[in-house]
Structures are given as C-alpha cells and as structure tokens.
Amino acid sequence: MFGWELPPCNSGGLGTACYGLSQALANQNVDITFVLPQRVNVKADFMRLVFADIQGFNWPDFSPYASFKYLPKNFPPEMARDLFSAVNLYAKRAADIAKKYNYDIIHSHDWLCFPAGIVAQQVSSKPLVTHVHATEFDRGGGQGINPMVYAVEKMGMDKSEAIMPVSNFTKNIILKHYQIDSAKINVVHNGINPEEYVNQIDESNPLDALKKAGYKIVLFLGRLTMQKGPDYFLKAAARSLEYYPKTVFLVVGSGDMENQMINLAVQLGISDKVLFAGFLRGQMLNQAFRAADLFVMPSVSEPFGMTALESVATGTPAIISKQSGVSETLGHVLKADFWDVDEMTNQIVSVLNYPSLHKSLKENGKEESKNVSWQAAASKTINVYKKVLGRKKK
Numbered sequence: 060m061f062g063w064e065l066p067p068c069n070s071g072g073l074g075t076a077c078y079g080l081s082q083a084l085a086n087q088n089v090d091i092t093f094v095l096p097q098r099v100n101v102k103a104d105f106m107r108l109v110f111a112d113i114q115g116f117n118w119p120d121f122s123p124y125a126s127f128k129y130l131p132k133n134f135p136p137e138m139a140r141d142l143f144s145a146v147n148l149y150a151k152r153a154a155d156i157a158k159k160y161n162y163d164i165i166h167s168h169d170w171l172c173f174p175a176g177i178v179a180q181q182v183s184s185k186p187l188v189t190h191v192h193a194t195e196f197d198r199g200g201g202q203g204i205n206p207m208v209y210a211v212e213k214m215g216m217d218k219s220e221a222i223m224p225v226s227n228f229t230k231n232i233i234l235k236h237y238q239i240d241s242a243k244i245n246v247v248h249n250g251i252n253p254e255e256y257v258n259q260i261d262e263s264n265p266l267d268a269l270k271k272a273g274y275k276i277v278l279f280l281g282r283l284t285m286q287k288g289p290d291y292f293l294k295a296a297a298r299s300l301e302y303y304p305k306t307v308f309l310v311v312g313s314g315d316m317e318n319q320m321i322n323l324a325v326q327l328g329i330s331d332k333v334l335f336a337g338f339l340r341g342q343m344l345n346q347a348f349r350a351a352d353l354f355v356m357p358s359v360s361e362p363f364g365m366t367a368l369e370s371v372a373t374g375t376p377a378i379i380s381k382q383s384g385v386s387e388t389l390g391h392v393l394k395a396d397f398w399d400v401d402e403m404t405n406q407i408v409s410v411l412n413y414p415s416l417h418k419s420l421k422e423n424g425k426e427e428s429k430n431v432s433w434q435a436a437a438s439k440t441i442n443v444y445k446k447v448l449g450r451k452k453k
Contacts, residue, residue, distance in 0.1 A: 060093045060106075061153065061165070061172040061179070067340065068099040071282060072365050073192050076225070076249050077168055081106055083250075083437035089444075092160050094175070096149040109160070111152035143207065150174035157182045164188060164444055170195075170208055173215025186220040186447045190247075194232050197360040200285025213237055220447045223247045223440065225363040226384020232360075245443045248388050249363045250433040256372040256425075266309075266350035275306045275411050278351035278375070280344075280366045281358070283314030288357035288380065288397045290316070290323060295355070297327040298404040303411045306332065311347050313338045348373040352417070353410050357397045358383055367392065368431055371424035376417055378406050388431045391423035 060081065064074035081091050082105050091106035098110040149172070157165075157179035165183070167176030168190045180187040195204040195212060216222050216237055222244050224230045230244050269276060277296070281287040289310065296308040310320065310333060317335070324333040339347060348354070354370035354377045361383035368385055370377045371392060379386055380397040393410070395402040410417050 060091055061149075061167045061175045062093060062095060063169065063171040065093070065095065065099075065101045065103065068101055072249075072363075073169060075365065076192060076363075078103065079250065079252065079433040080436055080440065082252075083433035084440060086434065087437050087441060089437075089441065092162060094153065094156055096145065096152075109156060111149055111156065146171055146174055146211070150178045153178045154182050163448060166190060167215065168192065170212045170215060173211055177215065177218050180218065187218060188221045188223065188443060188447060189215045189219040191216070191222060191224040191229055191233065191362070193362045194229065194236070196232050196236055197229075197362055198284075198286055200288075200359045202285055216243075219243065220450070221245055221443050223443060225249050226387055228382070228384040228387065229362040245439070245446075247436050247439045247443070248384065248431065249365050249368070250431050250436045251365070251368055251372055251428065253372065253429040253432055256374075256428075264346045264350050266346065269307055270350065273305055275303065275352045276309055276350050277306060277407060277411075278309045278311065278347060278354045278370075279356075280311045280347065280354065280370075281356065283310075283312050283316040283320055285316065286359055286361070287312075287314075288359045289320050291357040291359075291397055291400060291403070292355055293320060293323050293327060293329070293333065294400045295357070295403040295407060296333065297329050298400060299407045299411075300329055300332055302404075302408045304332075306411065308333045309336060309347060309351065310334065311336045311339050311344070345373070348375055351375045353378065353407060355403070355407065356380055356383065356385075357395075357403060359397050361385070368428055371420075372428040374421050374425050376410055376420035376424060378403060378410070389424065389427060391420055391427050393420070 062077040065078050066074050069075060081093060085091055085105035092109055093106050094109045096111045098112055153175035165176050165179045165185050165187045167173050169192045173189060176187050195209045216239050224233060224246055226248060227246055230246050233239050234241060279289060279292045283289050300306060324330045348370060354375045356364055356367045356379045358364060358380045361380055364383045364385035367377050367379045377392045379392050379394055381394050382397050386394055393406045395406060
C-alpha cells in the first residue's frame with residue numbers, strides 16, 4: 060500500500076483515512092506493507108511501515124490537498140515543481156521497494172501515490188488498485204483545475220484494475236471527467252471506529268466559559284480553501300446572528316483563505332462573534348466538537364467529509380452540504396446546497412432555537428454513525444481485492 064501520510068504527521072483527512080482503513084484491514088487478516096515517502100515519527104503496530112527515505116530533497120511544507128493553488132496566476136512555478144518532484148522521486152524509489160517485498164496486490168491512495176503504484180505494477184506485474192479520496196475537480200472548488208494533477212489522476216485510473224472512490228458523489232465526477240469504464244469503479248465509503256466515541260470523558264474545556272455565559276457555539280472544521288466553503292459559513296453566520304445574537308462561530312482550520320476569511324468577518328460586522336482557532340488536533344479538536352452545539356460543513360465539493368461523521372458520533376448535530384459523499388451515509392442530519400445561505404441560516408437558527416430538534420439530531424445521528432465504520436469499509440475493500448485477484452488468475 061502506498062500512502063502520502065499517516066497521523067500524527069498529517070495535514071488532513073487523507074492520512075486519517077489511510078490509518079483507519081489499514082487498521083480495519085489488518086483486523087480482517089490482511090497483511091499490509093505501508094510505504095511512506097519520507098521517514099517520519101509515526102507508529103502502526105498492525106502493519107509493516109516502510110519509508111522511501113528520499114535524501115537531499117527539500118520537501119514542500121505546504122498542504123498537498125489544495126493543488127489548484129500550485130499553479131494559479133502569478134504563483135511561483137518552482138513551488139509546484141517541488142511537489143511534483145517529490146511525487147516523481149517517490150515513484151522512482153517505489154521500484155526498489157516493490158522488488159524487495161512479497162505481496163499480492165498494490166493499493167495506491169490518491170494522485171500523490173499513483174505514480175509509485177504504477178511503477179510497482181510495472182516491476183512486479185501485480186494488479187494495481189487506486190483509492191480516490193478526492194479529485195482535482197473537488198480541490199478547484201469550481202474555479203478550474205491543475206492540468207498536471209489531472210493527468211496524473213487520469214493515468215493512475217487508466218492503469219488500475221479497480222478504482223475505489225470514497226462516495227457515489229466522487230464516482231460520478233470520475234465518470235463525467237475521466238472517461239473511465241464504470242465496471243472498474245467500486246465505491247467504498249469512509250468510516251470511523253464507533254467504539255472510540257463511547258463513554259467519552261468530559262474533561263475541562265477552555266470553551267466552557269462561553270457556554271456558562273449562555274452562548275451557543277457553531278463549529279466549522281476544515282481547510283480554509285475554496286473547496287470547503289468557509290465564506291458561505293461566515294455569510295450564514297452573519298444572517299444567523301440577526302435571529303440568534305448570542306452565538307459564537309468557531310472556525311477551526313488553516314489554509315490559503317485564512318486572511319480572506321478574517322477580512323470577510325470584519326466586512327460582515329461579525330468579527331466579535333467569530334473565533335479563528337487555527338489547525339487543531341487531538342484533545343483540543345475533541346474539545347471543539349464536544350463544546351459545539353452545531354457543526355456546519357458547507358463544502359462546495361466534498362468527496363466524503365469525515366468531519367461530519369466525527370461530529371455526529373461525538374453527539375454534535377450537523378448541517379452538511381448536499382454536495383458531499385457523507386450525505387449518502389447519514390440521514391439524521393440537515394442538508395443544504397452549499398450556495399443556499401438562506402436555507403443554511405434557517406437550519407442553523409432552527410437547531411439553536413428548538414431543543415427538541417437539537418435532541419433528535421444528536422441522539423439519532425450518534426446512533427446512525429455506528430453503522431458507518433472502518434470495518435465495513437475494510438470488508439468492501441477486501442471484496443474488491445478478491446474480485447481483482449480472481450480476474451488475474453483467469
């Protein structure tokens with residue numbers, strides 16, 4: 060298995076998904092050799108970790124997720140080349156690694172790892188499966204795509220025996236834009252480990268002071284990029300404050316729109332009701348979830364949206380974009396088009412105003428989230444493996 064990152068050395072949901080799926084596969088007796096491009100301080104005793112150990116390379120220190128920002132107008136091209144150089148060097152090292160280990164199938168996660176998977180396929184003649192966690196049409200947020208990334212994505216899918224998008228939403232994008240045979244596509248929704256959300260301890264929370272003062276907290280959690288729709292969140296916040304003024308809107312995350320979002324809060328006249336917390340993980344992230352009265356995910360194009368699943372599993376009601384994969388797995392949430400600020404406002408105010416609605420979403424959403432597990436995702440993945448290996452034997 061080729062991946063780009065694993066927690067705690069991750070900058071988003073890709074690493075979390077790779078870890079959760081791999082752990083669940085190992086629990087179902089799949090032997091995994093997980094290859095990372097560089098040596099980092101990660102641990103996973105349920106699988107073999109291998110590092111490509113690319114030496115003498117200045118790794119990009121920016122997130123690989125918002126790839127559209129690599130080549131917009133006036134953006135330094137050398138920064139874009141750094142990322143593609145990293146991807147290509149990883150692929151070159153994959154040839155030696157592929158020769159060293161025994162395996163039945165090659166599993167590559169997202170475009171960053173597709174070239175490595177292709178090289179391993181070439182040297183071993185083993186079948187390649189690609190896992191699509193996002194496409195360039197998601198990352199662009201409707202503002203265009205990076206053709207270099209698109210070409211890598213297309214090549215990886217073309218050379219795969221099977222493709223596993225994380226939702227039907229993503230499957231439809233692949234069918235529309237990548238000219239892929241639908242027979243190769245097998246949807247595998249992401250998941251959580253439900254047991255991690257049972258009997259959580261209510262530790263001291265720095266947001267308690269706001270709650271004691273009678274404020275409601277509405278949470279946005281995600282990268283501050285066009286794809287995630289943080290500007291729609293702030294516009295809905297401004298409208299909601301007209302009806303429910305004792306509310307604080309908590310923005311958790313970082314990204315290339317951060318300064319723009321701070322300026323927008325000022326322009327909307329709500330800067331005193333918006334708290335920018337930056338990138339959080341671990342206990343601090345858990346505290347944000349547990350303090351929030353409502354989670355809002357207004358993504359423009361969201362392949363899955365694990366934060367929404369984590370939110371309802373924690374017991375925080377959620378409003379999610381209809382343009383998301385997680386909307387296929389959750390019924391006990393409110394849904395709105397990302398652009399429909401009026402409807403989003405109506406839903407926010409309703410959840411804050413009506414305790415019975417809040418309670419229903421909280422209790423039923425938490426129960427429903429137990430069915431969207433990594434074990435279920437692993438079972439689907441194993442079925443894909445068996446189908447691919449079965450064809451290979453014929």
